Amino acid sequence: MKRLIPLLVALGIAGLPALASSYYFSPDVPTDLAGNTYLPWQIVRNDSGTFNAPAVLAQPPVTAIDSLHAMCSGKWLLSVEAPMDLPLGGGVYYEPWDVIEFDPPAGIYSLFFCGGPFGIPPGSDIDAAFLRGDDTADLVISFDVPTDLTGLGGALYQPSDLVQLQRTGAACNSWTIVGLFFDSTTSVPPIPDTTNVTGSDRHGGRTMLGFDVASDLPPPTTYLPGQVVFWAPLIPGFGLYDAPYGAQTTSRIDAFSFLPGPGEVPSMHVDKSSITAGDLTITWIASLSVGAEDYGIYEGTVSQPWGAYSHGAIDCHDDGTKFTEEITPAAGNRYYLVVAMNPNHEGSYGRRSSGAERPMGSSPCKPSQDFDCP
Numbered sequence: 001m002k003r004l005i006p007l008l009v010a011l012g013i014a015g016l017p018a019l020a021s022s023y024y025f026s027p028d029v030p031t032d033l034a035g036n037t038y039l040p041w042q043i044v045r046n047d048s049g050t051f052n053a054p055a056v057l058a059q060p061p062v063t064a065i066d067s068l069h070a071m072c073s074g075k076w077l078l079s080v081e082a083p084m085d086l087p088l089g090g091g092v093y094y095e096p097w098d099v100i101e102f103d104p105p106a107g108i109y110s111l112f113f114c115g116g117p118f119g120i121p122p123g124s125d126i127d128a129a130f131l132r133g134d135d136t137a138d139l140v141i142s143f144d145v146p147t148d149l150t151g152l153g154g155a156l157y158q159p160s161d162l163v164q165l166q167r168t169g170a171a172c173n174s175w176t177i178v179g180l181f182f183d184s185t186t187s188v189p190p191i192p193d194t195t196n197v198t199g200s201d202r203h204g205g206r207t208m209l210g211f212d213v214a215s216d217l218p219p220p221t222t223y224l225p226g227q228v229v230f231w232a233p234l235i236p237g238f239g240l241y242d243a244p245y246g247a248q249t250t251s252r253i254d255a256f257s258f259l260p261g262p263g264e265v266p267s268m269h270v271d272k273s274s275i276t277a278g279d280l281t282i283t284w285i286a287s288l289s290v291g292a293e294d295y296g297i298y299e300g301t302v303s304q305p306w307g308a309y310s311h312g313a314i315d316c317h318d319d320g321t322k323f324t325e326e327i328t329p330a331a332g333n334r335y336y337l338v339v340a341m342n343p344n345h346e347g348s349y350g351r352r353s354s355g356a357e358r359p360m361g362s363s364p365c366k367p368s369q370d371f372d373c374p
């Protein structure tokens with residue numbers, strides 16, 4: 001029997017959904033990827049090595065995007081490499097120590113965080129930023145040089161530190177320093193002061209980092225500026241997550257953001273199909289998050305009395321008309337769930353009456369969940 005075990009393990013691994021990786025990034029210099037050149041003020045989407053640049057920003061800056069975060073609502077946070085009026089010619093200038101919010105439907109830029117009035121010393125720029133959860137969550141930022149915020153209740157921060165801020169009011173300077181989200185001096189190993197983290201986000205319970213220079217971190221690995229490196233706090237250790245630029249060493253991942261969480265389907269209902277006798281029509285309301293790019297349908301058995309959830313995926317794609325699918329039910333009493341997803345994760349399966357999340361299904365459409373967005 002022992003000889004069967006490796007085979008079963010191999011089958012188990014083969015049965016898992018393929019690990020996909022989708023995120024947005026900006027290069028620091030014009031960068032050729034798969035036959036196209038992407039510019040430092042473009043937001044590029046990377047779907048497991050397939051690149052495209054959706055028209056995200058109206059009148060984008062003509063300087064590098066230095067930090068980037070995709071919000072649940074479809075808005076974007078970004079910062080700029082050099083002082084810039086946005087939209088171009090509009091006369092409203094943004095500084096490299098600001099975090100700018102862009103609202104795509106309205107095409108409006110505004111200040112999300114204003115570094116000057118907050119008290120960031122002149123000469124310190126924000127070179128990475130993300131929200132630690134949904135659109136109301138704490139803001140995490142990194143600076144490009146050592147930055148002393150002891151006078152604001154903070155500390156002296158290194159260029160590879162990530163500093164967490166909490167909003168205290170509606171004004172762009174109404175924030176307070178919570179502390180370090182990531183401490184580059186106490187990670188194992190520490191990141192040298194001469195290395196700068198120039199892009200960051202959270203993904204799958206890990207902190208994702210991009211470096212400005214080739215960085216040697218044990219176990220002896222050299223991470224290039226065009227790579228996304230993870231920091232796993234529980235193991236703890238660094239590792240390579242993705243290398244979108246291949247062997248290129250002249251460009252760096254200057255800003256990046258994973259897709260927002262898929263969120264939760266607010267409501268759904270099940271009707272007899274008007275097309276095929278015996279089939280069911282499942283209709284639902286879209287998730288509020290732009291991180292919902294597709295939907296999966298799960299079917300489970302209703303037991304009397306109620307025992308445990310038993311749902312498994314029966315359809316992992318919302319074909320044809322959006323937010324409705326025809327399915328052929330299995331025999332017996334069944335229940336159905338619709339789950340939002342994107343290439344990275346599934347969202348919520350809804351909650352029990354206790355408020356606890358329903359469990360993930362068997363043979364899920366995606367291997368993991370992300371609860372960042374409502």
Ligand SMILES: [Ca+2]
Nearest residue numbers: 066127198254
């Ligand atoms: Ca940056």
Ligand SMILES: [Ca+2]
Nearest residue numbers: 142143159197
């Ligand atoms: Ca930095």
Ligand SMILES: [Ca+2]
Nearest residue numbers: 318319321324
């Ligand atoms: Ca459909």
